[in-house]
Amino acid sequence: MATTGKSKTKETSPSKTVKVYKGWCKRCGICVAFCPRQALETDKDGYPSLKDPRGCDGCGWCELMCPDFAIVVEDAKS
Amino acid sequence: MPNGRHIIYDYLRTTKRFPHMWCPGCGLGTFLGAFLRAVDKSGYTKDQIVLISGIGCSGRISTYADFNTLHTTHGRALTFATGIKLTKPGLKVIVIMGDGDATAIGGNHFIHAARRNLDITAIVINNSVYGMTGGQVSPETPLDVRTTTSPYGNVESPFDICKLAEAAGAAFVARSTVYHVKLMERLIGRAIDRKGFDVLEIISQCPVQYGRRVGLKSPVEMLQWQKDHAVTQEKARGMSEEDLKDKIRIGALVDNEAPTYQEKLDAMKQSFKGVE
């Protein structure tokens, strides 16, 4: 599985993508509020989006916390 | 469905309507994710697992997860689980209940399942209230809280689910909050791996029927509350009872080996062999 495999890159990699599936997202705001690197922001419609891919270190927390299975962090660390 | 190669999507019954029925920011979805990852790591196949739930928002978990599932009556999930475990001991039986389900209408079944040390994993999702039916007081609602059925404040002291389980004889007792998502996943995994009656209390957020009644205006505020009030066992050891008063102890609280109901029954059967 892509998301369970241990990432070998220790440094923040600019290739991380946080995919938000808007069809399932209920805009609860949890991911934006708790991202340890404040890498997410709320777009004009209230959905989360990545401010700058370099801000995300792929920790995967947003994916684990999302109550709606609406976030997939590609190449997440955990 | 989100298009990611992700274990969660292998275990969700995506023939059901998604997004799921839970309110925005409800802790149940985060719990379900942790639960599915823990099951995936446990090595059990979908067919080896029976997931049994009662009625309530938490009861809906059995609808969404792709195992052998039983969505039973309110408060009676453990009775169905007892029957299944005794007739099909080879199956891994996991029960998910709300706090009302487990400690109000189902309280009697809860203590007796623990006393028997049945080989069942019992998970209680405690959101301090009856979520599904509109925020009525539950045996887990803290004192003084105003709910739809305690409009002037709750005058009944809540149970400590973990202490109740321990006193009733549960072999393994643990607690996590939804905020501590990785701990929650590890404890679910530990409970599944063990034999005997395992109780896992999950402190979860019901933003719609509970949070707004106690001044926590959003799911984010409720998770922050969990973060601020949880203390690990290690940390709790260095704290006074006074300091621990409004805190939630998280981690494994009890971990004992004891013969299970099934083992005792088997031993009894053995003892009858050769008797005329």
Ligand SMILES: Cc1ncc(C[n+]2csc(CCOP(=O)(O)OP(=O)(O)O)c2C)c(N)n1
């Ligand atoms: C025998 C019976 N009594 C009452 C009900 C109504 N009822 C449905 S869910 C529920 C309580 C739900 O609270 P809880 O178990 O804490 O689960 P939650 O919805 O908070 O997850 C009640 C009283 C019922 N379905 N069956």
Ligand code: SF4
């Ligand atoms: S993966 Fe971690 S750092 Fe990246 S957006 Fe999600 S929570 Fe933030």
Ligand code: SF4
């Ligand atoms: S009523 Fe509460 S427990 Fe039920 S889905 Fe909504 S937030 Fe969750």
